[in-house]
Amino acid sequence: MARAKKMAASPRKLPEQDRSRATVDTIIAAAARILVRDGYDAFTTNRVAEKAGVSIGSLYQYFPNKDALLSELMRRHTHAIEDGIEAMAERAKSAPLAEVVRIAIEHNVRSHLIDPELHRVLSEVPPLGKLDWEAAFTERMVSRVRDAFEAKRAEIVVADLDLAVYVVTHTVEAVVHNAVTERLADLKSGALAEEVTRMLVGYLTGKAVPAKRPSRAAAE
Amino acid sequence: MARAKKMAASPRKLPEQDRSRATVDTIIAAAARILVRDGYDAFTTNRVAEKAGVSIGSLYQYFPNKDALLSELMRRHTHAIEDGIEAMAERAKSAPLAEVVRIAIEHNVRSHLIDPELHRVLSEVPPLGKLDWEAAFTERMVSRVRDAFEAKRAEIVVADLDLAVYVVTHTVEAVVHNAVTERLADLKSGALAEEVTRMLVGYLTGKAVPAKRPSRAAAE
DNA sequence: GTGTAAAGTGAGCTATTACTCATATTATAC
DNA sequence: GTATAATATGAGTAATAGCTCACTTTACAC
Incomplete structure (x- = not known):
């Protein structure tokens, strides 16, 4: 899947309230945890949502696709490094x-x-x-x-x-x-x-x- | 999807006639071509069989699973190198x-x-x-x-x-x-x-x- | 309180994957 | 020629993937 590498269109929806910002953070954190602990094979959107304790629907409210999620994870890590x-x-x-x-x-x-x-x-x-x-x-x-x-x-x-x-x-x-x-x-x-x-x-x-x-x- | 890394059980069937040995070679060659040209994402058993011009059934006659095919490809390349x-x-x-x-x-x-x-x-x-x-x-x-x-x-x-x-x-x-x-x-x-x-x-x-x-x- | 928009849900659709198996074709043995 | 094993076929299966969408819940503005 994801053969044709669609690139990270900006988030479908920008989180505006604190609640949703927290949700996004939780998702990112879960994504990182899964990648580190279980590897890329286990890195599925359904699993990430489950681990984060939110529904897949919520995930796709802020990330248009799987790659966008990965991208954002990288962006944050990069930012931390280049500081x-x-x-x-x-x-x-x-x-x-x-x-x-x-x-x-x-x-x-x-x-x-x-x-x-x-x-x-x-x-x-x-x-x-x-x-x-x-x-x-x-x-x-x-x-x-x-x-x-x-x-x-x-x-x-x-x-x-x-x-x-x-x-x-x-x-x-x-x-x-x-x-x-x-x-x-x-x-x-x-x-x-x-x-x-x-x-x-x-x-x-x-x-x-x-x-x-x-x-x-x-x-x- | 190949999450639990089953390791290369030896080929289901050893090719005995020239015809089948040629089939195996064709499959391996197609596998290499696909990997190089289209990347690992495109490396599916169905595609390999298609590119090789044989049926998936034939592929699975000589390779018990996808990893075995990859293994054999590596084995051959390794052999060429370590010569x-x-x-x-x-x-x-x-x-x-x-x-x-x-x-x-x-x-x-x-x-x-x-x-x-x-x-x-x-x-x-x-x-x-x-x-x-x-x-x-x-x-x-x-x-x-x-x-x-x-x-x-x-x-x-x-x-x-x-x-x-x-x-x-x-x-x-x-x-x-x-x-x-x-x-x-x-x-x-x-x-x-x-x-x-x-x-x-x-x-x-x-x-x-x-x-x-x-x-x-x-x-x- | 009421209206409106943001946030959240999850059953389920579609596509694709690795892999099977009943069947057909080809080659070898005698 | 006939029997037998080797070789080849490809529609079909079960699993799982990414992702949608009709819907509900929560929060804020007034």
């Missing part, structure tokens, strides 16, 4: 290269630690093919990283700057993304960020970056 | 660290260049949650990389060897995987492998690795 990203980007502007890389990683880590399970499920949800959604973050990161790299061009030895940006952004994304399920401790302690920063800075500058003391945890 | 992997692993045994890394990348690149679209779709197919299938390759790569790293322990400055293996394998997988759609030229020319090798070796050894001439393409 504060501007400040970070600003901070990166006047920072040395190593710090730029560290900030990019830090931002990525933060993204993944806000409701990590939901984040993971959303990134694997079929209707958007994984391409549209997580790619949106990466894309934004890419352009910011590119700007930062151009400002520090002199320190970077990699000939093809686009390639450098590509390697850095995808490395960060993959390493962090998988760490949520495979190396959570290293993620939280900052050890992973430490390693990856060292690796990437070394790659970019062409100079060896001394490993910090392997002893106590790094910043953050 | 020759042993030789590579052997080659890595007596090679220097840089060469080990390069071989790991090379293997990964090869995996992704055999029917790349199919590879990508299979890695995103819902029933296996992406965890089971591609993870199988990565896992095998992980253990081989780990062995190789242990043999070269002296050259590696990273304190936590597991962490090093984790970073290297996931970096390789992500960078190569995405390059299929984003940087195919660099993938095929070897430029990407070049960059990533330099980065990873630098990371592992803690020493700067001079970039090769940015001019003509690298090995292979």
